[in-house]
Amino acid sequence: xxxxxxxxxxxxxxxxxxxxxxxxxxxxxxxxxxxxxxxxxxxxxxxxxxxxxxxxxxxxxxxxxx
Numbered sequence: 001x002x003x004x005x006x007x008x009x010x011x012x013x014x015x016x017x018x019x020x021x022x023x024x025x026x027x028x029x030x031x032x033x034x035x036x037x038x039x040x041x042x043x044x045x046x047x048x049x050x051x052x053x054x055x056x057x058x059x060x061x062x063x064x065x066x
Contacts, residue, residue, distance in 0.1 A: 002009035033039055036050035 001007075001012040004012070007015075036042060036047045036054070039047065042050070
């Protein structure tokens with residue numbers, strides 16, 4: 001691909017290697033949620049376990065900083 005569109009071969013290599021990662025990152029912004037309640041792939045029991053773990057970590061951090 002050396003010389004296509006005026007780019008050297010090594011520049012094409014960087015573009016082609018970076019394209020899948022960039023697409024995956026953008027897709028991840030829409031697919032991944034920041035709360036356990038909005039995750040369709042977790043069961044209700046798993047969501048409750050994640051919520052309990054997060055709240056215990058919050059309490060632990062608050063007690064250490066106080």
